[in-house]
Amino acid sequence: xxxxxxxxxxxxxxxxxxxxxxxxxxxxxxxxxxxxxxxxxxxxxxxxxxxxxxxxxxxxxxxxxxxxxxxxxxxxxxxxxxxxxxxxxxxxxxxxxxxxxxxxxxxxxxxxxxxxxxxxxxxxxxxxxxxxxxxxxxxxxxxxxxxxxxxxxxxxxxxxxxxxxxxxxxxxxxxxxxxxxxxxxxxxxxxxxxxxxxxxxxxxxxxxxxxxxxxxxxxxxxxxxxxxxxxxxxxxxxxxxxxxxxxxxxxxxxxxxxxxxxxxxxxxxxxxxxxxxxxxxxxxxxxxxxxxxxxxxxxxxxxxxxxxxxxxx
Amino acid sequence: xxxxxxxxxxxxxxxxxxxxxxxxxxxxxxxxxxxxxxxxxxxxxxxxxxxxxxxxxxxxxxxxxxxxxxxxxxxxxxxxxxxxxxxxxxxxxxxxxxxxxxxxxxxxxxxxxxxxxxxxxxxxxxxxxxxxxxxxxxxxxxxxxxxxxxxxxxxxxxxxxxxxxxxxxxxxxxxxxxxxxxxxxxxxxxxxxxxxxxxxxxxxxxxxxxxxxxxxxxxxxxxxxxxxxxxxxxxxxxxxxxxxxxxxxxxxxxxxxxxxxxxxxxxxxxxxxxxxx
Numbered sequence: 001x002x003x004x005x006x007x008x009x010x011x012x013x014x015x016x017x018x019x020x021x022x023x024x025x026x027x028x029x030x031x032x033x034x035x036x037x038x039x040x041x042x043x044x045x046x047x048x049x050x051x052x053x054x055x056x057x058x059x060x061x062x063x064x065x066x067x068x069x070x071x072x073x074x075x076x077x078x079x080x081x082x083x084x085x086x087x088x089x090x091x092x093x094x095x096x097x098x099x100x101x102x103x104x105x106x107x108x109x110x111x112x113x114x115x116x117x118x119x120x121x122x123x124x125x126x127x128x129x130x131x132x133x134x135x136x137x138x139x140x141x142x143x144x145x146x147x148x149x150x151x152x153x154x155x156x157x158x159x160x161x162x163x164x165x166x167x168x169x170x171x172x173x174x175x176x177x178x179x180x181x182x183x184x185x186x187x188x189x190x191x192x193x194x195x196x197x198x199x200x201x202x203x204x205x206x207x208x209x210x211x212x213x214x215x216x217x218x219x220x221x222x223x224x225x226x227x228x229x230x231x232x233x234x235x236x237x238x239x240x241x242x243x244x245x246x247x248x249x250x251x252x253x254x255x256x257x258x259x260x261x262x263x264x265x266x267x268x269x270x271x272x273x274x275x276x277x278x279x280x281x282x283x284x285x286x287x288x289x290x291x292x293x294x295x296x297x298x299x300x301x302x303x304x305x306x307x308x309x310x311x312x313x
Numbered sequence: 314x315x316x317x318x319x320x321x322x323x324x325x326x327x328x329x330x331x332x333x334x335x336x337x338x339x340x341x342x343x344x345x346x347x348x349x350x351x352x353x354x355x356x357x358x359x360x361x362x363x364x365x366x367x368x369x370x371x372x373x374x375x376x377x378x379x380x381x382x383x384x385x386x387x388x389x390x391x392x393x394x395x396x397x398x399x400x401x402x403x404x405x406x407x408x409x410x411x412x413x414x415x416x417x418x419x420x421x422x423x424x425x426x427x428x429x430x431x432x433x434x435x436x437x438x439x440x441x442x443x444x445x446x447x448x449x450x451x452x453x454x455x456x457x458x459x460x461x462x463x464x465x466x467x468x469x470x471x472x473x474x475x476x477x478x479x480x481x482x483x484x485x486x487x488x489x490x491x492x493x494x495x496x497x498x499x500x501x502x503x504x505x506x507x508x509x510x511x512x513x514x515x516x517x518x519x520x521x522x523x524x525x526x527x528x529x530x531x532x533x534x535x536x537x538x539x540x541x542x543x544x545x546x547x548x549x550x551x552x553x554x555x556x557x558x559x560x561x562x563x564x565x566x567x568x569x570x571x572x573x574x575x576x577x578x579x580x581x582x583x584x585x586x587x588x589x590x
Contacts, residue, residue, distance in 0.1 A: 207408065307413065308453065
């Protein structure tokens with residue numbers, strides 16, 4: 001139950017109505033209350049009392065979601081106003097209206113959906129390859145000392161190379177087709193998942209492992225019932241980071257000689273100073289990123305429902 | 314199946330009862346040595362627990378009583394000497410140590426051989442008064458509830474030896490009293506041997522047939538608690554025993570003259586041993 005609900009459950013405070021103190025003295029507790037009164041009386045008038053105002057009194061006005069939309073909407077309006085007044089030229093940044101119209105055109109002539117499909121495919125394949133690699137390596141080094149000695153140092157060493165920096169090498173090795181783009185996405189994804197899954201496994205409470213041992217769990221039983229579920233929160237964090245990295249890698253990868261996909265659309269637009277198309281592509285990237293984040297959140301809610309989370313106040 | 318766990322073995326201690334003098338003890342420890350980096354926490358320790366006997370192990374903090382429990386539980390095996398324990402044993406730790414990602418009833422069944430039925434868990438949970446919380450997530454339980462769930466998890470294994478490592482240590486005073494009564498009741502019904510590690514002398518005297526004091530890496534002192542159950546703290550014999558044990562544990566001013574108190578025996582060699590605490 002959130003704080004808001006808890007507070008709204010009570011009647012709203014009304015300072016004009018005196019507190020119903022006599023009700024306290026009703027029934028069997030009357031004697032006890034009287035006894036306290038006597039003690040009070042012997043102390044004289046006592047300190048001045050002030051009312052603790054329930055928090056519900058202050059929370060009423062505008063719904064939260066409405067308040068939160070004010071900022072973005074104001075920014076859009078400001079942008080439209082600048083564009084309409086000519087302060088913001090069309091080939092510097094198109095107006096929101098133009099952009100919306102362009103988006104409509106791109107969707108209706110099928111350019112945008114097909115580009116999105118191609119880009120999504122790249123992300124999906126890269127995510128799958130990188131995810132499997134990262135998780136397998138993390139399991140190997142997280143679950144066994146031997147695996148740790150063999151894998152961890154190597155991965156940590158490679159991790160210190162900025163993955164964007166290997167684009168030229170990937171082009172030499174893999175050409176300019178799909179392969180280098182997918183390899184780039186896989187690389188970014190694999191490192192994030194590896195680090196978080198590995199840390200998750202090693203962060204599992206040793207007391208729980210011991211409890212599992214005392215319950216007679218075998219090594220595989222321990223891994224299945226204690227270690228892996230315990231590493232899941234870390235794995236989900238890793239997944240979220242990897243998705244963010246996957247989009248980033250996609251943007252970088254598609255700047256390299258793509259002949260389809262969102263990046264190709266953007267590069268083409270650049271040639272013709274079509275800032276509206278570029279912004280449409282950026283918005284699509286953002287929306288896809290939000291969608292991915294939503295997916296992970298849903299997955300987290302399903303898989304980590306045992307974890308009481310702090311929801312904020 | 315959970316029923317695999319019910320063997321004829323469980324009946325033996327139940328019939329034998331405390332101090333039955335049967336040849337098969339529930340715990341047999343001889344010449345146990347456990348050292349941490351050259352410092353002997355247990356030094357030539359001897360211990361024997363009869364089937365169905367409730368033994369409380371007292372000692373100052375750091376004297377190694379929890380280590381002894383871990384050795385008996387098979388969790389600490391870097392030892393020398395001979396340690397014999399029943400194959401079916403269960404541990405309840407000071408912290409409940411429930412897997413937070415498994416619902417309570419799944420926690421209770423965790424580690425049981427075969428494919429145990431949910432019913433077995435529900436029976437064990439009902440026994441500790443937690444039947445209504447079978448579907449809860451462990452993190453939503455109160456401290457007392459979690460500790461009872463942990464107890465149910467130990468009991469569902471039908472142990473011949475139940476090891477309790479200060480299971481009431483983290484509970485508030487009222488919950489603690491209830492939990493102690495529950496343990497006394499469960500022990501009476503189950504008839505398994507119990508080793509309770511505690512630092513609370515009263516708790517030991519309320520529950521145990523025999524109280525041991527660990528000191529200098531061995532059982533330095535032991536006394537039978539020959540008081541009728543359920544025990545009464547206000548009983549003068551109870552007070553006398555408590556005073557003697559407190560005195561033995563080094564709490565000053567607790568000693569009284571105890572005429573007619575229960576028999577107690579100073580373990581040989583108690584004072585000549587290497588102080589480990």
